[in-house]
Amino acid sequence: MPSNAPLGTPTKVTQGSPTKGGIGESTLRPDGTLKVTGEFAYSSDMWHEDMLWGQILRSTVAHAEIVSIDTVEALKTPGVYAVMTYDDLPTDVKNYGLEIRDTPVLAHGKVRHHGEPVAIVAADHPETARRAAAKIKVEYRELPVITDESSATAPDAILIHEGRDDHHIGHVPHPNIVHRQPIVRGDVASARERADFIVKGEYTFGMQDQAFLGPESGLAVPAEDGGVDLYIATQWLHSDLKQIAPVLGLPEDKVRMTLSGVGGAFGGREDLSMQIHACLLALRTGKPVKIVYNRFESFFGHVHRHPAKLYYEHGATKDGKLTHLKARIVLDGGAYASASPAVVGNASSLGAGPYVVEDVDIEAIALYTNNPPCGAMRGFGAVQACFAYEAQMDKLADEVGMDRVAFRQLNAMEQGTLMPTGQVVDSPAPVAELLRRVQAMPMPPEQQWLTAGEAADVRQLPGGLSNTTHGEGVVRGVGYAVGIKNVGFSEGFDDYSTAKVRLEVVGGEPVAVVHTAMAEVGQGGVTVHAQIARTELGVTQVTIHPADTQVGSAGSTSASRQTYVTGGAVKNSCELVREKVLELGRRKFGTYHPAWATAELLLEGGKVVTDGGEVLAHLADVLEGETVEIEAEWRHRPTEAFDLHTGQGFGHVQYTFAAHRAVVEVDTELGLVKVIELACAQDVGKALNPLSVVGQIQGGTTQGLGVAVMEEIIVDPKTAKVRNPSFTDYLIPTILDTPTIPVDVLELADDHAPYGLRGIGEAPTLSSTPAVLAAIRNATGLELNRTPVRPEHLTGT
Template structure:
C-alpha cells in the first residue's frame, strides 16, 4: 500500500473490504482470553447441583454433608434467592433454583461455593435430595400444555389435480459451541455486582438478573468476556444469576465454568419437530394449496418458543407463491430439555419439510427439482402467506437457474481402486473401497426473516467518539453488541473508517454502560448495530463541518455522539388468520448438494456443496464467506449426524464423544455465488447472512441422499440404518 493520506488508508479497510479481524491471530494461536480464562485474586468456585430426574417433587434437601466439607464456603437453595425466584426471556416461568419440583433432567437445585472447583463438585454431590419421581410428559403429541398456537389461513380451495403428502421429523440439535458457559461475578462497593460473562444479550441478561438479585438494574453491571461461540444458546441465562448470588452472599468474586457434559444440560437446544404436510398442485406443477401441521417440542420452559412458533408458521411453506394455505404451528411444554433459539430458529424445521415436499411434488409432476421450484418461486412484489409483500429484490428463480448451471464435480469411476480414502464414505476407517457407493444430487431453498419480528422493539445504540491521540485522529466505537465469533467487531470498525475517513479505530469492550444493542441473533447485528454505528458516525461527521477529521478535531476538540437505530416497524401476526407484516427483512439462500452413499453400510460423504445467496451488500467478503460456510456446516450436521438423544426425558449423549459434529474431514469444498441486490430499507442495502445457509443445506443434503438411495428419508439426522439396503426396519432384523 503506497497511499499516504489517512482517508485513503482508512478506505482500504472500510466497508466492502476483507478487513482483518483484530482477534484472529490470538484465536488461532490459542492466546485469546475466553470467559473461562477469567481470574481474580481471592476468587472462589461455584458449582451447580442438578436434578437427575425429568419430573419429580422435591420432598427435602439435606445440605449438612456438603457444609461439613473443609473448603466449602456456602451452599444455597431457592430459599436463599434474594429477589424474585423466577426469570425467563418471554415468560418468567423458569426458577433460579428448583422450588418444590423439577421439570427436566438437569434442572438446577442447589449451589455450592468452595475454595477449589473439585471441592465444590464433591460437595454438590454430597447434598442429599429426596425426590418423589412422577410420570414425565416426553412425547409432545401427548402434551396439553401449549406455549403458543399460531394458525395461518389464506383462501378456501384445497383440492388439486396432483396431491402429495408427507410426515417429517427433525431431531433435537445442540448449538455445540466450543466454549462452555462461564463467567466471573464480583461484588461491588455500592452493594451491586459486576458480572464478566460470555453471553449474546447483555441488557436482557441484566434485566432478568436484577429482579432475582433484589437489586436495581443500575447496580447490576455486565461486561462481555470472550465468547467461544453462541448460535442462540447464550440468549437464555445459565450460570449468571447463580454466580452473582454466591458473590453477593460471600462478598468475594465467584467463578463458574461448566464442563462439557454440564453444558449440554445448561442451555437450550433446537426444538425437535414433527410435521405433516400436504401439497396440491396443477399437473404442470403450479401450487394450488398447502396444508401443514407443525408441532414443536419446547421442553420444560418457555424460553423463546413463541418466536420459534411464529417463524415456523409465517415461513412454513417457504419462498413459494401459494394462493391457499392452512398452516398450524404449535409449541408445547414437555419434561424434555428446554429448547429455544438456535441458528435459523423455527424456519429450519419447516424448511426441511416443505423442501422435501417440493421434491415429492416434482416427481409426481414429472419435473426436475429445480423446475418445480422455479415455477413457484416468489419475487419482488410477491406476498408471503401472511399477506406481507416482499418489497425488496428476491430473485429466487434466477438464483436457482444459476445454481443449476454450476458444474458438477467429476464422477469417480466405479470400484474406485486407489482412491483417496478421505473422499469415500467412512473415510480413513477403510470401511469401504467404493464397491457399494452411489452418487446423488439434491437441491434446497430457504427463506429466513432477518432481525426480530412481530412488533418487538428491535433497536441498537452506538456511541462514537473522535479525538486526537498523539496528533493522529482516532475513533472509539462503543456498543453493547456481543461479538460471538461472527466478526461484528471488525464490521463496526469498517463502518467507522468508511463514514469518518479515519484509519485508527478502536471498538470498546461491550458492556451495559452504553444503551442496549439487543441480541446477537436473528442475523440482526450488522443491520441494527451497523445502522447505529453508521448513524452515530454521521452525527460526528456533521460536527466536522466539512473539514477533514484532523483539522476538525484540532479546531473543535473531541467530538462524541450517541445514536439509536431502529428498523421499520413490524406487527404481530393475527392470532386467528396469521396475517400481518411481521418481518423486517427476508433473505434467500439456495443449495445444491452432491453426496456419495455406501448403500450397504449406510455411510454418507458429502462431496460438494454449492450455494447461491443474496446478501444485499457485501460488507466484508472473507467474513461473509465464513458465515456461509459455517451455516452450511451446521446444516450438514443436522442432516447427517447431530442429535441429542433423549429417552424418557433423559439425555443419553451429553459429550462430544457421542454427540457428533462435523469436522474438517466432513465438510466438503464449497462453490459460492454471492449476489448483491441492495435492500433500500437497510443500512448500505445489506441483508443479514448468517442464518439462511443453515436452512437450505439440510434439505439439499437429504435430497441428495434420497437420490442416491431411493429411500424416502423423512427424518433428520439421517442414520445409517435409514439407508442400508440390508436393513429390514419392519422387524429390526438383518436380511
C-alpha cells in the same frame, strides 16, 4: 474498569491499516490471530486472585416432586463458603425467562427436566465445590413424564406448569401448549379440488445442540457499593440484566455487565445459564465467584433446537403451479418456554417457503414437556419448516413430471409476492436466480476417490479412514433446496440498537472510538463496525470499546440482525458525529479552509452535509483540542404482531434467501454417507466484508450438514433423560466431514437497509439440510423423512 478487575478481562482492540479498510473490503478480524494462536481471553480464562469457584447441583430425574434437600454434609466440607437452595434466594422474584418468566433460579417444589439446577455451592477450589455438591442429598418422588404431544395434551395430562397466567394462555387449547399460531389465507378446501396432484408427508426433525466450543462460564465480582460486576459470555447483555437484577434485589445500575470472550453461541446463550448463580454466590460470600461448566454440564445448561413433527400437504396443477398448502408443525419446547413463542411465529409464517401459493392453512404449536428446554438456535423455526417443504417440492415435482429445480423456479416468489401472512415482499427476492446460479456451478468430478493408478483413496470414500469400502456399492446423488429466513426481531418487537461514537485526535491523528453493547460471538461485528466508522468518518484508526451495559442496548446477537441493526446504529451515530464535526470546522475556519477542498461543503436547511458522504480531509485541524461524542439509537421500520386467528400482519422487517446443491456419495450396503460438495448461492444485499460473508455462509452450511447426517440429542422416551451429553456420543462435523463449499454471492440491495445489506448468517443453515437429504434420496431411492439420517435408515437394519 474497577481496580479489582479480573485478569483476562477483554482489552480494547484497535484496528488500523495503511489502507482505508472500509465497507466492501475484506479486512481481517482483529481477534483472528489471537484465537488461532490460543492467546484470546475467553470467559473461562477470567481470573481473580481471591476468587471462589461455583458449582451447580442438577436433578438426576426429569419430573419429580422434591421431598427434601439436605445440605449439612456439603456445608461441613472444608473449603466450602456457601451452599444455597431456593429458600436462600434474597427476594420474592425467583423466576426468570426471555418472554415468560417460568424458569426458577433453583428448583422449588418439583423438577421439570433432567439436569435442572437444584442447589449451588461456592468453594475455594473447583474440585472441592464439585465434591461438596455431590454431598447434597435430594429426595425425589418421581412423577410420570410428558414427552410428546399425545401425553402433553391428553385430557388427564399432568400440567408442566400449574396455574399458568402468561399472555399466551388465552389462545392455546391446552395449558401444556406454550403458544399456537395459525396462518390462514384463501380457501384450502376449494383449492384442493383444483389440484391435479396432491402429495402428503410426515417429517421428523431431531433435537440439535448449538455445540459451541466455549462452555458457559463467567465471573461475578462483588462491589463496594453493594452491587456486582459480572464478566460474562452472552448474546444479549441488557436482556440478561433485566432478568438478573430483580432476582438479586438490586437496581439495574448496580449490576454492571461486561462481555467476556465468547466461544460461539448460535442461540444457546440467549437464555441465562450461570449468570444469576454466580452473582448470588458472590453477594452471599463477599468474594468473586467463577463458574465454568464442563462439557457434560453444558449439554444441560443451555437450550437446544426444537425437535419437531411436521405434517404437510401440497397440491399442484398438471402444469406445475402450486394450488394450496395445508401444514401442521409441532415443536417440542421442553420444560420451560425460553424463545418458543417466537420460534412458533417463525415456523408458521415461513412455513410455506419461498414459493407463491395463494391458499394456505398452517398451524404451528410449541409444547411444554419434560424433555430438555429448547429455544433459539441458528435458523430459529425456519430450519424445521424448510426441511419439510423442500422434501414436499421434490415429491410434487416428481408427481407432476417436472425437473425438480424447474418446478421450484416456476413457483418461486419474487419481489412483490404476497406472503401467506398478507405481507408484500418489497425487496429483491431472487429465488429463481439463486437456483439457476447454484445449478450452473461446475459439478465435482465423478469417482474422485480413484487415484491415477485406479486404486481407491479411502480418505475420499464414505467411511473415510475407517477403510470400510474401496468403492463397492458406492453411488452418487445430487439434491437441491432453497429457503427463506426473516432478519431481525419480528411481530411488533421494538427492535433497535444503540451506538456511541467518539472522534478525537490522539498523537496528531484522528481516532474514532465505537462503543456498543453488541455481543461479539464470532460473527465479526467488531470488524464491520470499524469498517463503517472508516467509511463514514474517513479515519484510519478505529478503536472498538469492550461491550458492556454502560451504553444503551444493542439487542441480541441473533436473528441475523446485528450488522443490520447495530451496524445501522454505528452508521447513524457516525453520520451525526460527521455533521457536528463539519459544523465545528465551519465555525472555526469558515467555508474556504483547505479542509473543505475535497469535502465540497454544502448547506441544506441549515445542516452541514457533504456530497457522497465524504468527510473532511483535515480532521486533525478541525478537532484540535476538541472531542466529539454522540450516542444514538437506530430502529428499522416497525413490524406488527400476527393476528392470533389468521396470522395476517406485517410481521417481518426483511427476508433473506439461500439455495444449495448437495453432491453426496452413499455406500448403500453399509449406510455410510460422504458429502462431496455443498454449493451455495445467496443474496446478501451488500457484502460489507466479502471474506467474512463467505465464512458465515460456509459456517451455516456446515451446521446444516451436521443436522442432516449426524447431530441429534437423544432423549429416552420413557424417562426423558438425555442419553448422549458429550462430544463422544453427540457428533458434530469436523474438518474431515466438511465438504467443499463453493459460494456464489449475489448483491441485490434492499433499499430499506443500511448500505442495502441483508442479514446472512442463518439462511444457509436452512437449505443445506434438505439439500443433503435430497441428494441421499436421489442416490438411494429411499423416502427418508427424518433428520439426522442414520446408517440403519439406509440399510433397513
